[in-house]
Amino acid sequence: xxxxxxxxxxxxxxxQIGTRQKGAENLRxxxxxxxxxxxxxxxxxxxxxxxxxxxTETLWALRDIDFDVQAGDTIGIIGRNGAGKSxxxxxxxxxxxPSSGTIDLYGRVGALLEVGxxxxxxxxxxxxxxxxxAILGMTRAEINRKFDEMIDFSGVERFIxxxxxxxxxxxxxxxxxAVAAHLEPDILIVxxxxxxxxxxxxxxxxxxxxxxxxxxxxxxxxxxxxxxVLNLCKRGLYLKNGQVVASGTAQEVIQSYMxxxxxxxxxxxxxxDLTTHSGRHIGMKSILKSINLINENGESARYFNTxxxxxxxxxxxxxxxxxxxxxxxxxxxxxxxxxxxxTLYTPNAPFSFxxxxxxxxxxxxxxxxxxxxxxxxxxxxxxVGNIDTIDSAINFTITLNNYFQTGVVPSQGAGxxxxxxxxxxxx
Amino acid sequence: xxxxxxTPYLQIRATKGWANLRLREVxxxxxxxxxxxxxxxxxxxxxxxxxxxxxxxxxxxxxxVFTLVFGGLAQIPSDGVPYxxxxxxxxxxxxxxxxxxxxxxxxxxxSANLISKIYFPRLIIPTSAVMAGIVDYLISFAVxxxxxxxxVAFGQSAPFIAQFTAPLGISPYDIPQMxxxxxxxxxxxxxxxxxxxxxxxVSLWFSAIMVRFRDVRFIVxxxxxxxxxxxxxxxxxxxxxxxxxxxxxxxxxxxGVVEGFRWALLxxxxxxxxxxxxSSAVAVALLVSGAxxxxxxxxxxxxxx
Numbered sequence: 127x128x129x130x131x132x133x134x135x136x137x138x139x140x141x142q143i144g145t146r147q148k149g150a151e152n153l154r155x156x157x158x159x160x161x162x163x164x165x166x167x168x169x170x171x172x173x174x175x176x177x178x179x180x181x182t183e184t185l186w187a188l189r190d191i192d193f194d195v196q197a198g199d200t201i202g203i204i205g206r207n208g209a210g211k212s213x214x215x216x217x218x219x220x221x222x223x224p225s226s227g228t229i230d231l232y233g234r235v236g237a238l239l240e241v242g243x244x245x246x247x248x249x250x251x252x253x254x255x256x257x258x259x260a261i262l263g264m265t266r267a268e269i270n271r272k273f274d275e276m277i278d279f280s281g282v283e284r285f286i287x288x289x290x291x292x293x294x295x296x297x298x299x300x301x302x303x304a305v306a307a308h309l310e311p312d313i314l315i316v317x318x319x320x321x322x323x324x325x326x327x328x329x330x331x332x333x334x335x336x337x338x339x340x341x342x343x344x345x346x347x348x349x350x351x352x353x354x355v356l357n358l359c360k361r362g363l364y365l366k367n368g369q370v371v372a373s374g375t376a377q378e379v380i381q382s383y384m385x386x387x388x389x390x391x392x393x394x395x396x397x398x399d400l401t402t403h404s405g406r407h408i409g410m411k412s413i414l415k416s417i418n419l420i421n422e423n424g425e426s427a428r429y430f431n432t433x434x435x436x437x438x439x440x441x442x443x444x445x446x447x448x449x450x451x452x453x454x455x456x457x458x459x460x461x462x463x464x465x466x467x468x469t470l471y472t473p474n475a476p477f478s479f480x481x482x483x484x485x486x487x488x489x490x491x492x493x494x495x496x497x498x499x500x501x502x503x504x505x506x507x508x509x510v511g512n513i514d515t516i517d518s519a520i521n522f523t524i525t526l527n528n529y530f531q532t533g534v535v536p537s538q539g540a541g542x543x544x545x546x547x548x549x550x551x552x553x
Numbered sequence: 554x555x556x557x558x559x560t561p562y563l564q565i566r567a568t569k570g571w572a573n574l575r576l577r578e579v580x581x582x583x584x585x586x587x588x589x590x591x592x593x594x595x596x597x598x599x600x601x602x603x604x605x606x607x608x609x610x611x612x613x614x615x616x617x618v619f620t621l622v623f624g625g626l627a628q629i630p631s632d633g634v635p636y637x638x639x640x641x642x643x644x645x646x647x648x649x650x651x652x653x654x655x656x657x658x659x660x661x662x663x664s665a666n667l668i669s670k671i672y673f674p675r676l677i678i679p680t681s682a683v684m685a686g687i688v689d690y691l692i693s694f695a696v697x698x699x700x701x702x703x704x705v706a707f708g709q710s711a712p713f714i715a716q717f718t719a720p721l722g723i724s725p726y727d728i729p730q731m732x733x734x735x736x737x738x739x740x741x742x743x744x745x746x747x748x749x750x751x752x753x754x755v756s757l758w759f760s761a762i763m764v765r766f767r768d769v770r771f772i773v774x775x776x777x778x779x780x781x782x783x784x785x786x787x788x789x790x791x792x793x794x795x796x797x798x799x800x801x802x803x804x805x806x807x808x809g810v811v812e813g814f815r816w817a818l819l820x821x822x823x824x825x826x827x828x829x830x831x832s833s834a835v836a837v838a839l840l841v842s843g844a845x846x847x848x849x850x851x852x853x854x855x856x857x858x
Contacts, residue, residue: 216855219671221669222853223565223566223568224567228566230563231563231564232562233561239671240671243666243670244666244667249596257588257589261585261588263673312561
């Protein structure tokens with residue numbers, strides 16, 4: 127029978143989001159308020175109570191969170207931006223206090239909210255290892271013992287006595303991670319430190335975290351990267367608007383996240399207006415007016431699964447001018463063109479566009495790898511070329527969601543296309 | 554994995570009212586205190602030409618200016634001690650106070666990145682900033698001792714020197730006889746401790762307030778200047794004759810420190826018995842109240858910084 131590592135009971139966190147002044151009726155009120163407000167604020171601040179004034183807006187970043195983590199479990203915390211993931215992380219790592227509730231932690235806690243916290247650019251790599259190690263809670267003896275290992279891991283041994291300000295950003299990152307990787311707490315709390323650095327660095331980090339999890343330590347991992355959560359975590363916790371919506375195995379929780387994410391989008395604005403879009407190329411005419419993405423259920427969406435059919439609705443207004451083609455380019459988040467669709471590549475597509483209309487492009491079975499993508503739209507004439515081009519006209523996210531039905535998730539760098547294939551042994 | 558009886562246990566919850574100082578935890582983090590202090594010391598004079606020489610140049614230049622302005626032009630009395638020595642004996646502890654206080658009061662704000670990314674007892678930040686000032690203090694103290702010995706040697710060899718300076722109309726006998734070392738030096742560690750406690754106490758207050766009100770950044774330099782004139786740095790406290798006034802004056806802990814320094818090193822008859830008791834009491838009160846105020850504010854640092 128496993129033992130409890132973390133027990134959170136009724137955790138809430140309330141933030142004050144700026145004070146709103148009572149309405150000022152006339153100039154005299156405004157003047158007296160501007161004169162007395164600093165003193166009122168100062169007195170309040172000196173007394174240390176934040177909520178004494180009634181006209182203070184508050185926000186519940188977390189509300190009544192309960193969860194348990196067994197020792198040796200790896201648990202992934204997912205949710206959209208602003209769901210309360212970071213707040214929960216900050217409370218667990220004791221950076222800030224909860225407004226109410228208790229958390230019992232059994233074991234030494236190490237928190238990694240950033241790689242290389244407290245690095246000083248004037249100090250050498252060697253000096254920064256000691257400083258950073260001490261900040262993370264290691265003793266000097268512990269750092270001494272692991273020092274050579276850390277330098278090996280970082281791969282910057284040649285520059286270890288050079289001030290860090292002469293390092294490349296990648297070297298600083300590697301050095302920071304080398305120290306962090308040698309932290310040996312019973313409970314490890316990790317933020318999206320994996321979101322930085324190149325693919326190879328991310329793989330290294332992920333590998334190290336798998337090691338940690340394999341050693342029977344408790345790992346709490348907050349991420350946007352569902353892929354990484356699926357890879358790393360046995361269990362999951364889905365936060366939405368400061369509350370726990372789902373908890374269970376990582377697979378279940380991610381499923382539940384995906385299904386709600388689609389429904390959230392229905393509440394959101396359906397159609398993206400392109401009339402004044404910042405991605406429009408300089409000198410282009412504003413004839414592309416709107417764009418929308420639609421999922422298989424006919425709903426407006428920005429999140430899709432690998433293999434889904436995606437419909438792209440493009441609104442245009444050419445006026446009197448006749449246009450000859452419309453092109454849609456799909457780019458990865460790194461800016462690489464993954465593929466391009468065009469009316470020109472399609473035998474029976476419309477070939478002349480006038481006036482104000484909406485055209486729909488259907489892309490069957492988009493077998494894209496997990497990640498964020500964006501669309502480049504172009505409209506033009508044969509004789510003239512492009513009349514309107516917009517980069518990043520709209521963004522969308524693809525999730526693998528057990529596309530291969532094996533539970534196996536391809537590692538990073540497996541390419542943009544997820545292709546099903548058949549295999550057989552030949553006699 | 555089996556958890557034994559020795560598994561560390563911790564409960565996180567909202568602290569209410571006047572918080573426990575949790576000094577035991579500060580002690581557990583003493584190595585971090587050491588490393589932050591060490592960082593401050595080696596960073597301070599990085600990429601300067603003179604380096605730690607600034608720890609000497611700053612007080613020496615102040616002494617020269619004070620000697621010209623206050624000792625020379627304003628003819629302020631100096632308890633029978635040469636004015637340069639008189640002012641330098643004050644500038645050594647005062648320089649520690651003003652430098653450490655200025656740096657420590659902004660230490661939390663300049664460590665915002667640490668505070669929002671990792672937990673450790675926040676008391677460590679201003680404490681290490683104040684402690685890092687001790688190195689400069691020791692360097693300038695050494696200069697003070699050398700300066701004292703030069704004066705003493707000069708006074709002792711007065712008959713010899715007089716042969717040469719007599720034609721110039723200068724008499725070396727004007728220099729009062731001072732002791733190269735005396736039993737009163739034993740008071741110096743206590744006075745240093747008093748300066749440390751005072752600096753830390755004020756720094757805890759100001760650094761915690763600055764997290765919420767950056768106005769403090771503008772107040773500190775002004776407060777330091779004002780405080781200097783309220784302490785007997787450029788003038789002797791013997792100018793204040795009334796006993797009651799002297800006691801009130803002694804409520805400024807830096808008065809006790811500065812007068813104590815002059816008495817112990819230069820043998821001025823300002824033995825600070827009464828003043829030092831008042832100063833010590835106020836310094837301790839500042840430190841204790843500062844620590845509690847700091848601890849009470851600490852819980853919101855990460856949210857407002």
